[in-house]
Amino acid sequence: MPAPFRPRAAALALTAVLLSAPLAGCGGDEDKDEDLTQQELSWEECPDPSEAQGGGNAPSPLPDDGEWQCATMKVPLDWDEPRGDTIELALIRVRTTGEPNRRIGSLVFNFGGPGGSGVTTLPAFGEDYAKLRTRYDLVSFDPRGVGRSAPVICENDQQLDAYFQQDATPDDAAERTEYVAGTEEFNEACEERSRKMLPHVRTTDAARDLDLMRRVLGDDKLHYFGVSYGTELGGVYAHLFPRNVGRAVFDAVVDPTQTPEQGSLAQAKGFQLALDNFAEDCVSQAEDCPIGDSAQDVKDRIARLLEELEDRPLPGVFPRELTQTAATGGIAQALYSKEFWAYLTDGLQQAYAGDGRTLMLLADSLNGRSENGEYSNLVAANVAINCADDRPRYDVAYVQRRLPEFRAASELFGEFLAWSMLSCTGWPVAGAADHPDVSAPGAPPILVIGNTGDPATPYEGARKMARELGEGVGVELTYRGQGHGAYDSGNTCVRDAVDGYLLDGKVPAPGTVCE
Numbered sequence: 001m002p003a004p005f006r007p008r009a010a011a012l013a014l015t016a017v018l019l020s021a022p023l024a025g026c027g028g029d030e031d032k033d034e035d036l037t038q039q040e041l042s043w044e045e046c047p048d049p050s051e052a053q054g055g056g057n058a059p060s061p062l063p064d065d066g067e068w069q070c071a072t073m074k075v076p077l078d079w080d081e082p083r084g085d086t087i088e089l090a091l092i093r094v095r096t097t098g099e100p101n102r103r104i105g106s107l108v109f110n111f112g113g114p115g116g117s118g119v120t121t122l123p124a125f126g127e128d129y130a131k132l133r134t135r136y137d138l139v140s141f142d143p144r145g146v147g148r149s150a151p152v153i154c155e156n157d158q159q160l161d162a163y164f165q166q167d168a169t170p171d172d173a174a175e176r177t178e179y180v181a182g183t184e185e186f187n188e189a190c191e192e193r194s195r196k197m198l199p200h201v202r203t204t205d206a207a208r209d210l211d212l213m214r215r216v217l218g219d220d221k222l223h224y225f226g227v228s229y230g231t232e233l234g235g236v237y238a239h240l241f242p243r244n245v246g247r248a249v250f251d252a253v254v255d256p257t258q259t260p261e262q263g264s265l266a267q268a269k270g271f272q273l274a275l276d277n278f279a280e281d282c283v284s285q286a287e288d289c290p291i292g293d294s295a296q297d298v299k300d301r302i303a304r305l306l307e308e309l310e311d312r313p314l315p316g317v318f319p320r321e322l323t324q325t326a327a328t329g330g331i332a333q334a335l336y337s338k339e340f341w342a343y344l345t346d347g348l349q350q351a352y353a354g355d356g357r358t359l360m361l362l363a364d365s366l367n368g369r370s371e372n373g374e375y376s377n378l379v380a381a382n383v384a385i386n387c388a389d390d391r392p393r394y395d396v397a398y399v400q401r402r403l404p405e406f407r408a409a410s411e412l413f414g415e416f417l418a419w420s421m422l423s424c425t426g427w428p429v430a431g432a433a434d435h436p437d438v439s440a441p442g443a444p445p446i447l448v449i450g451n452t453g454d455p456a457t458p459y460e461g462a463r464k465m466a467r468e469l470g471e472g473v474g475v476e477l478t479y480r481g482q483g484h485g486a487y488d489s490g491n492t493c494v495r496d497a498v499d500g501y502l503l504d505g506k507v508p509a510p511g512t513v514c515e
Contacts, residue, residue, distance in 0.1 A: 036074050036086070037215050046070035046092060049120050053147040054368065054376040059092075059123035066094045066133070068123055073216055075144065075209045077200055087197075089209060090148035092119045093139045094126060105219040105246070107136035107502065108210065110143070112228025112252070114203070115381035117147035128488055131499050136223065143233075144209060145201035145384055151377045152197055152384040154190040160375055161320060164367055167310075168325040169415040176396055183422055190384060191428040198429045201381070202388045203436060207237040211244060221246030223502070227485055228252045228457055234446070235438030235465060238473070242443035247502050251449045252485035255461030256438045256468050260390045260424075261402070264417040265409055266458050272410035274335040274455035275299065277482055281338075282345060291348045302331070303411065305351055314356035317364070322356025328416055330362035335455050338482040338489075387424035391431035394421040438468045445475050445507045447498065451489075453482035466510075478513045486514075 046058045046068050059068040072088040096103050107129075111121045118140030129138055142149040155163065163182055170176040190198065210233070214222040223246040226234035231250035238245050258266065279298035282289040292298030306324050313321035320326075334344035340362075347358035364370075368378035399418050406414035424431065440446070446469055450462025459478070466474030479486035479494050486494045493514030500506040 034074070034083070034086075036076070036082075036212060039074055039216055041071040041073060041091065041216060043069040043071045043093065046119075049117070050148055051374050052151040052153075052377040053117040053120050053142065054378075055370050055372070055374055056120070059120075059126075062094065062126050062130075064097065064130075066097065066126075068092055068094050068126075070119065072148075073141075073213060075212055077150075077196075079200075079205055079208045087144060087150040088148075089144060089213075090119050090142040091139065091213070092122055092141070093137050094133065096133055096135060096137050097130075098134045102135055103137075104135045104503075105137070105221070105223055106139045106214075106217045107132055107223045107225060108213065108217075109138065109140040109225045110227065110230030110233050111140070112226075112230045113146070113378060113382050114143070114229045114233075114385040115146055115378040116229075117142050117376070117378075119147055125488060131495075132225075132502055135503050137217075139217065141213065143201075143206045143381075143385075145197055146377065146381045150197055152190065152201065152380045153193040153377065154380040154383075155186055157373055157375055159189075160367075160369075161373070164326065164329075164363075165320065165323055166325070167323070168328075168419060170419065179419065180396065180422065184426055186383075187426050187428070190380065194380075194384070195428070198384055198388065201385050202432055203233055203236050203385065204240065204432070206233055207240050210237050211241050214244065219246070222248070224248040225502075226250050227487075229254060231448075231457075231465065232256060232436055232438075235440070235469065236436050238440035238443045238446060238469065239436075239438050242440040245440070245443045245446070247444070247505065248446045249449070249487075249498055249502060250446060250462075250465060251487050251498075252454055252457045253448055253450055253462040253465045254457050255464045256436050257464050258461075259392055259434050260386070261392065261394070261421060264421055265406060266460070267456060268406055268409040268414045268417045270455040270458040271332055271335055271413045273458075274453060274482070275302075275331070275410075275412060277453055278335060278341050278344065281341065289345075291345055291352070299412075301352070302348065305348070306412070314351060314354060316356040316360035320360065322351065322360045322363075325416075326363040327351065327356070327359050328412065329366045330359035332413065332455075333362040333366040336484045383423055387427040387431060388429050389432055389436070390424060391434050393425050393427075393431070395425060396422070438465065440469050440473050443469070443473045445501075446473055447477060447501050447508065448474050449477045449479060449486045449494065449498070451479045451481050451483065451486045453480075454484050456484045475507055475510050476512075477508055478511075480513065480515050 048058050049056050071091045074086040076082045077085040077087050119142050122140035145152045166182050167175050170179045232254040279295035283295050309324040313323045316322035334340040350358050368376040406418035448462050448466045450459045452459045466476040481489050497508045
C-alpha cells in the first residue's frame with residue numbers, strides 16, 4: 001500500500017544498534033512454554049523516547065494531571081510458531097477520567113506510517129481526545145519493527161544524510177545508475193542489520209499482535225481508532241477477527257483495492273490537488289499573496305525554483321544543501337495539513353531569496369530527522385512493512401514507461417512518486433499480496449471517514465474501504481476539508497459524529513457529509 005509521500009522511499013537508521021547480532025528484544029528458550037495471553041503488563045513512568053522513536057523528552061502530564069504510563073508486551077516473533085521466540089512491543093496509556101461504571105474499555109490508536117511510533121504520537125495529540133477519555137483508557141503502541149518494538153535498522157545517520165541528498169528523479173543513464181545503486185545499498189543494509197526481523201513485519205502480523213493486546217488489556221472487544229495506514233491495519237484486523245471488533249473508526253483512509261503503483265499514482269494526484277488548493281488559498285486572502293499574483297503564478301514559480309535547484313542547490317541546514325529532492329519533500333510535508341501552509345509560504349519566500357533552511361527543515365521532518373542529526377526509524381520501518389506486504393516489484397524500464405502518466409497526474413510530484421516504486425526492487429523478503437483483504441462479514445459497523453482534500457490518502461479510498469469491508473460494516477462519512485485526516489481538523493460535525501459513535505454507539509447515517 002502507498003506510504004506517506006516519500007520522494008525517495010528509502011530509510012533511516014540507528015547508529016548504535018546492529019541487528020546482525022541477536023535480535024534486540026528477542027526472547028530465548030525460557031519463553032517456549034509461556035502462555036502470552038496470561039501475561040500481566042507492568043505499567044511504569046515513561047522513559048525518554050529512544051532514537052528510533054525520534055528522541056526528545058518523556059511525555060508531560062495532561063492538563064488534568066493525567067499521567068502517561070508505559071509498558072512492554074511480549075508477542076511471538078513468528079506467528080506461525082506462537083510458542084517460539086518472542087519480541088517486546090512498547091505500549092503507552094493514560095487512564096480514563098470517567099467513573100469506573102462508565103468505562104467502556106481501552107481505545108487503541110494507530111496513527112499510521114507505516115512506521116510511526118504510537119508511543120510518541122499519542123501524547124502529542126492527547127488533549128484532542130479528552131472527550132473520548134471520559135469513557136476509555138487511551139492506548140497506543142509501537143508496532144513490530146517500529147520505535148522500541150524490535151526496530152528495523154538500516155543505514156546510519158551519516159549515510160542517510162548523503163542518501164537524501166541524491167537525485168530522486170534521474171534524468172539520464174548516469175543518474176539512474178546512481179539512484180538504483182543507492183536503493184540497492186539501502187536494501188542490503190536492511191538485510192544485513194535486520195535480517196531476522198524483516199520476514200515478520202507484515203500487517204497481518206501486526207493485526208495478530210493487536211488481538212493479543214486486546215486480550216492482555218482485558219477487553220472482550222477491540223475498540224480502535226486508526227489513522228492513515230492505521231486504517232489498513234484496522235481493516236486487516238477486522239478481516240482476521242471480525243467477531244472481536246468493537247467500536248472502530250478509520251480516518252484518512254487507505255484504498256485497500258490498489259496496487260503500489262495505483263497508490264503512488266493516486267498520491268501524485270492527491271498532492272497536486274493539495275498544491276492547487278494551497279495556491280488558491282494564498283491568492284484568495286485579503287492581503288496580497290507574497291509568492292504569486294495568481295494561483296497559476298504560485299505554481300509556476302515553484303516549478304521554476306525546483307528546476308533551478310536541479311543544478312544549483314541553495315544553502316539549507318549547514319552543511320547540507322537544499323536540493324530539488326529535498327525541496328519537493330519539504331513542500332509535500334507542508335501539504336499534509338492546512339496548519340502548515342503558512343510555513344510553506346514562508347519557506348518559499350525564503351528560498352526565492354536564496355535561503356533554503358525552512359524547506360530543508362520540512363524535508364527533515366518528512367524523513368524523520370531531528371535537529372541533532374539523528375533519524376528515527378520511521379522510513380526504515382515504512383519500507384520494510386510495505387515491502388513485506390506488497391507483492392509487485394518494478395524495474396527501471398517499467399518506471400520509464402509509466403513516467404508520462406505520472407507526469408500528467410502531477411508535474412511537480414509525479415516523477416518522484418514514479419521512481420519511488422523501485423524501493424522494494426531486490427528486497428530480501430517476498431511481498432504477501434497485491435493488496436490487503438479487508439472483507440469483514442460479521443463485524444459491527446466501522447465508521448470510515450474520507451477527506452475531500454486529503455493529499456496522502458485521497459478521498460476515493462474511503463468509499464472503497466467501506467465497500468470492501470462489506471454491507472452493513474463500512475459506514476462512510478465525508479469531510480469537505482483540507483489536509484490528511486478529519487478528526488484532528490477540529491471540525492465540529494466530524495468530532496460529534498466520531499464521539500457519538502465511540503462513546504454512545506450512535507452510528508451516523510451512511511453518506512453523512514460534514515462541511
